[in-house]
Amino acid sequence: MPKSWRRETKPHKFCPGCGHGIALKALGQAIDELGLQGIAVFGCDIGCSLLAWDFFDLDTVQTHHGRTIPVMVGLKRARPELICIAYMGDGGGYAIGAQHLVNAATRNEKITAILINNTQYGMTGGQMAPTTLPGQKTETTPYGRDPEITGYPTQGPEMVAAITDERAYVARGTVARPGQLREFFKRALQNQIDGRGFSFVEVISACPTNWRTNAKETWEWVEKLMPTYFRVGELKVPEALRGKGVEVKDGETS
Amino acid sequence: MTGNEVVAWAALAAGAEIMYGYPITPQNEIMHYWTRLAPKYGRMFLQTEDELSAGFTTIGGVMGGRRAFTATAGPGNVLMQEPMAMAEMMRLPVVVIIMQRGGPSTGTVIYSQQEVTLTTLGGNGEGFRIVYSTAGNQELFDYVIKAFNTAWKYRFPTFVLGDGYQAKMREPLVIYDPEIRGLSPVPTEPFLGKPGVPGVDRLPGHYRNTYNTEEELYEVIMGLARAYEAIIPEVVEFEEEAVEGAELLVMSHGVVSRAVKSAVRALRRDGYPVGYFRPITLRPLPVEAMRRRAEKVRRILVAESAYGQFARLVKEALYGLQVEIVPLFKPGLGINPEEIYSRAQELIKGGEKGAEHIAATHA
Numbered sequence: 197m198p199k200s201w202r203r204e205t206k207p208h209k210f211c212p213g214c215g216h217g218i219a220l221k222a223l224g225q226a227i228d229e230l231g232l233q234g235i236a237v238f239g240c241d242i243g244c245s246l247l248a249w250d251f252f253d254l255d256t257v258q259t260h261h262g263r264t265i266p267v268m269v270g271l272k273r274a275r276p277e278l279i280c281i282a283y284m285g286d287g288g289g290y291a292i293g294a295q296h297l298v299n300a301a302t303r304n305e306k307i308t309a310i311l312i313n314n315t316q317y318g319m320t321g322g323q324m325a326p327t328t329l330p331g332q333k334t335e336t337t338p339y340g341r342d343p344e345i346t347g348y349p350t351q352g353p354e355m356v357a358a359i360t361d362e363r364a365y366v367a368r369g370t371v372a373r374p375g376q377l378r379e380f381f382k383r384a385l386q387n388q389i390d391g392r393g394f395s396f397v398e399v400i401s402a403c404p405t406n407w408r409t410n411a412k413e414t415w416e417w418v419e420k421l422m423p424t425y426f427r428v429g430e431l432k433v434p435e436a437l438r439g440k441g442v443e444v445k446d447g448e449t450s
Numbered sequence: 451m452t453g454n455e456v457v458a459w460a461a462l463a464a465g466a467e468i469m470y471g472y473p474i475t476p477q478n479e480i481m482h483y484w485t486r487l488a489p490k491y492g493r494m495f496l497q498t499e500d501e502l503s504a505g506f507t508t509i510g511g512v513m514g515g516r517r518a519f520t521a522t523a524g525p526g527n528v529l530m531q532e533p534m535a536m537a538e539m540m541r542l543p544v545v546v547i548i549m550q551r552g553g554p555s556t557g558t559v560i561y562s563q564q565e566v567t568l569t570t571l572g573g574n575g576e577g578f579r580i581v582y583s584t585a586g587n588q589e590l591f592d593y594v595i596k597a598f599n600t601a602w603k604y605r606f607p608t609f610v611l612g613d614g615y616q617a618k619m620r621e622p623l624v625i626y627d628p629e630i631r632g633l634s635p636v637p638t639e640p641f642l643g644k645p646g647v648p649g650v651d652r653l654p655g656h657y658r659n660t661y662n663t664e665e666e667l668y669e670v671i672m673g674l675a676r677a678y679e680a681i682i683p684e685v686v687e688f689e690e691e692a693v694e695g696a697e698l699l700v701m702s703h704g705v706v707s708r709a710v711k712s713a714v715r716a717l718r719r720d721g722y723p724v725g726y727f728r729p730i731t732l733r734p735l736p737v738e739a740m741r742r743r744a745e746k747v748r749r750i751l752v753a754e755s756a757y758g759q760f761a762r763l764v765k766e767a768l769y770g771l772q773v774e775i776v777p778l779f780k781p782g783l784g785i786n787p788e789e790i791y792s793r794a795q796e797l798i799k800g801g802e803k804g805a806e807h808i809a810a811t812h813a
Binding site: 252268273 | 467468470494496498499500502503506507508509510511513514515516518532533536540640641642643644646647648649650654655656657658659660
């Protein structure tokens with residue numbers, strides 16, 4: 197258990213098989229290894245991510261509707277010495293809160309944004325998200341998502357990489373490779389520690405509850421299906437971070 | 451100097467450290483002046499992508515322990531209610547300046563008093579917030595300074611409710627150092643990022659606005675309600691004039707109260723028994739003082755540049771009293787002293803007949 201986890205609130209509140217626990221473990225390890233417990237502030241959103249409001253021994257604020265980015269931006273501007281982590285789901289980052297992600301990235305806000313992509317809205321009961329896969333059945337696409345009507349899955353990190361300057365760090369990790377994910381988080385946080393700029397990590401995650409998948413099907417989904425739409429790896433690495441830490445190779449597991 | 455400029459100077463005098471803002475008329479010059487002053491005095495500014503962000507970044511700044519504020523108007527005030535509902539739930543000392551414009555929706559960019567309901571009670575929740583309604587530039591200066599102290603002392607979101615006229619009109623102003631008048635800035639304290647390692651040296655600060663059970667939420671809201679009720683006697687403010695022996699009381703707030711005051715003085719001079727009453731805090735309302743005055747008059751004329759938003763507050767405050775409430779509603783339009791004079795004169799002269807007619811109209 198990472199040192200920065202709050203033992204009193206464990207076991208955590210997420211559903212069995214949920215990817216949040218793995219992502220938050222990797223984040224906890226990254227915070228531990230960088231020694232950030234005394235200066236990191238964790239902001240979480242509405243939706244499943246709100247269940248992390250007392251997850252860490254870190255000062256934490258839970259907000260709603262994709263507003264975790266502006267809360268962390270406001271905090272970072274007011275207290276630049278703090279390490280501000282905005283943690284959200286795909287709705288908070290790509291739908292209802294997309295304007296905040298886009299503009300924080302454009303302004304090169306010196307925060308770290310982490311977005312959990314589980315291809316649908318978990319907390320509200322499994323509706324379509326911007327990340328829902330073509331053909332995927334959700335409560336609001338009961339016959340499968342038709343890209344002609346609702347478009348293709350949002351390529352979040354690709355978008356953020358395109359609109360940020362060279363100081364930004366952008367990666368997409370997966371809960372299927374927690375070791376690699378931890379390294380991505382460390383590099384994203386290091387980018388903030390160094391005061392370079394915006395850092396963004398999307399995490400491919402699992403929602404067996406709303407996917408209605410068993411363990412085997414869940415992992416096939418995460419490991420095989422989702423990476424066909426969402427490429428895992430680092431999309432943008434500032435010069436100062438190159439050659440350090442992980443280099444990502446296709447098919448790597450850790 | 452214009453009201454918007456006054457706000458920027460007042461925020462500076464109040465020790466505001468950072469403004470987060472998004473442009474909307476008629477309050478834009480607050481940030482125009484702030485961005486000119488701020489670098490010279492070591493203060494900060496961020497222009498956000500919208501009012502949602504302006505409200506939430508202000509929350510972030512406040513939670514970091516900074517005297518942070520924002521300003522907005524009209525449809526921006528609508529968007530601002532989402533962050534302010536969170537500030538209410540977490541009792542965050544957020545300061546917001548509102549310069550009311552006409553509505554609904556885009557409305558006009560000029561003037562109204564149509565943001566009373568939104569500012570006093572807006573957002574999902576009970577409206578545990580403090581709202582000062584100012585009547586001119588000197589009051590803007592005084593109450594912006596006061597708002598920061600009220601917010602940080604009592605920890606409820608605090609609003610200064612101005613309007614398009616106040617924002618744009620030029621009036622003389624006495625600028626002062628609040629310290630000289632004994633108004634020392636109430637110290638701030640961080641909610642997030644306090645000294646020490648959470649879980650090692652201290653407990654972590656875990657702030658949420660989500661609750662899992664009805665009972666849990668009930669406890670939290672009742673706690674807020676008790677805290678809010680307790681501060682009401684310390685916070686409420688009002689102004690009255692010529693109330694002794696009045697048969698008719700004219701109630702108004704904000705800039706309209708200047709026309710009312712002027713009309714009441716003229717009416718008194720001409721021998722009409724008319725009094726003036728103006729709540730300065732619209733939330734909480736000075737209910738006791740309002741009832742004390744209302745009990746002694748036959749009628750109350752409510753003058754406002756809206757279709758009864760303020761009157762609704764008045765009616766609720768006076769519930770159960772045998773006093774007739776007569777409207778003078780001009781949504782989006784200014785009200786001048788002559789209109790108030792002639793309406794009050796009609797009411798005094800008209801006696802019971804006039805009253806019936808008015809009561810029917812109002813119903």
